Amino acid sequence: MGSSGDARMGCDRPMIADILVAGLVFGSLYGLVAVGFNVLHRPTNVVNFAQGELIMIGAMLMAATPIGGLPWGVAAACVMAIVAVVALVEERVAVTPVLRRSSHAVGWVITTLAFSLLLAEAAGRLWTDQPSTVVPPWPLSMRVQEVLGVRFSSYQVAVVIVAVAVVALLGVLDRSRLGTALRAVAADRDGARLRGVDPTALTRRSFLLGGALAGLTGVLAAPLLLASVTMGLGLLIKGFAALAVGGIGDNRGVLVAGWMLGVIEAAGAVFASPGSQSVVLFAAMLLILLIRPNGLRGLAVQRHV
């Protein structure tokens, strides 16, 4: 219809640059959500369905007084700490009781969903659906600059760098004794206990770390997406898609998958017919999974403990 259709037929360099920038930036957020899934999944084999709402709580806290009024670094640290504590509460009430009955129990599907609903309920009572702006920390800004026909803001660049840095740091952690212990618990919770590893303590630490990561993702997402009580579900679904494509347990894989999904999503908005972007996104995801059923790098099932 009209030139909307014309624009979809054509393809120029700035258009491709727009798609790549949006894909990398928002794909980094999807990747971080998926990395958060991985951190919690390692010692528990649990996929935390409350992850999206933890991120939403992080973003809303960043926009709310008095935390939002603090210097950015202090505010971000406070938010990460609060969300980490919330995640720990989730672990205590919604995950450990289920795993205590059986390490192979799947009751966590319901309990983490229930916890997610509780968080949404609390947010619905505390805040309206009006979005709030969060300003990026100095010297970053959302002001768009054009370099060689590519338009981006300094904050967008920072988000991509932070996502890469988080994955790199988790890679270092993965190679430490703690990382080895986490993999041992992931492979056989009871077996690891027999070798002197305390799965409960590791689960608790992972939830603290995963919660802090969810808080960080919320902090990073707030200036881009605006802080809103409705933001959690969309991020959860796209993060889950990145997890499926990248492979459970593979942090580098899920970040790359996040970028791929971000680019496909942005390209769908430009090239697909109006209203069919989700179809394009999930069709691409299914296609990738058909070709690479174990994730992009196929590493998830090749780990040795």
Add this chain to the structure above:
Amino acid sequence: MTTYRTDGMSRRGFLAGTTSATALGMLGLGTAACGSPEGGGKATARVGWVEPKTGRLAAAYKPIYVGARLALEELKANGGLLGQAVQVMEEDDKGSPASQPAVAQRLIREAPTFVVGPTGSSQVLASVTALARAKLIQSAWGGAELLGDGDRFPYHYQLVYNTTQQARVAARFLHEVRGLRKIGIIVENSEFGTSIRDAVVQTLRDTYSAKPVAVEVFEVDASDMTPFVRNLERADVDGLGLFTGQPQATILILRAMAASGFHPVIVSHDLNYIEALGEFPRALLDGFFGTTYRGLTYTGEEEPSAEVRELVERINKHPDTAGLGYSAVTSPYYDYLMLMAKVIGETKSLEPAKLKAALDQVDGYQGVRAKVSFTSKRHSGIADEDITVGTLMSAKEPQSLGGVLRRRADGM
């Protein structure tokens, strides 16, 4: 002692659970009997009330019901309905379409004289479908045109303008009043978005022999609006219909426009001024308009009625308004309750059948927002001439009475 235990529930647990459930059930039946119309005691006029009390939208929807609460205060101060005390039967629909059948079941048991709510097009469609067979008079906040079809939903009365009326006004403003010829449309991918997109396209075609130069449809959870906005910019759009129920989407669209210096004239669905708008250049916001009710607007020569100003004052004082006075005053529920009080007073009856017959003959009832008329077939009551376009930035003017009213756009 030996405890026999299965994977599911112990025998003792089962017996205890069954006993408790029976006791609770009997208690419930007893309560229901006490509250039923035949249960004796002082007669009351019951008003069904569907509002999200829990869930993600609980706080967001509170301001929408402020008008109804103020109307209730007035009814109570005037002695109730036909001298009977007004009893409100509040039902929590969690802001979800899926909750509506269960809520409808409870309302049917409670048998109110009429029902207020729910709010939101999808919720309303689910609710009116579930309540239609119970013949309960209802008015909800949903803009879909079919909700005003008296043949399809004979007991639902629409006191908000529908998507076709809204589209006609938006197209008139852009094409006729502002003389813009490169009109674009951006809508969310929802029932509301689809119906208003089709209505704008149809109006442009049938009334102005024109067609939009760009149509963009985004997913409600879209993270980035830049690609859609770039499509509009490439199409050289100078007038834009922006229709979404998601305030976040509106802000993200404006942000993408501000980033590229693309400032078309915009007609939107929502004129709430929220803090997040403060980041945008004035030139962009000065070109932002929205459809609204004539009774809630002012011009250099024309002021809102004393009744409107008094209502706005009360809305601003109400604790549930929470800075969203515009949502509160545009809500249909104040006018609906006052209309029901008038109809009940005139018919001297609380019987739904008699009230429906009277409602079907309402002609030119002057609500605070607009004139309302119904026929047995047309239950979309807002008069076309009472729908207009207001400016967003007038929310900052003192005449807006705290950001609640809006200045009417020039030429409307």
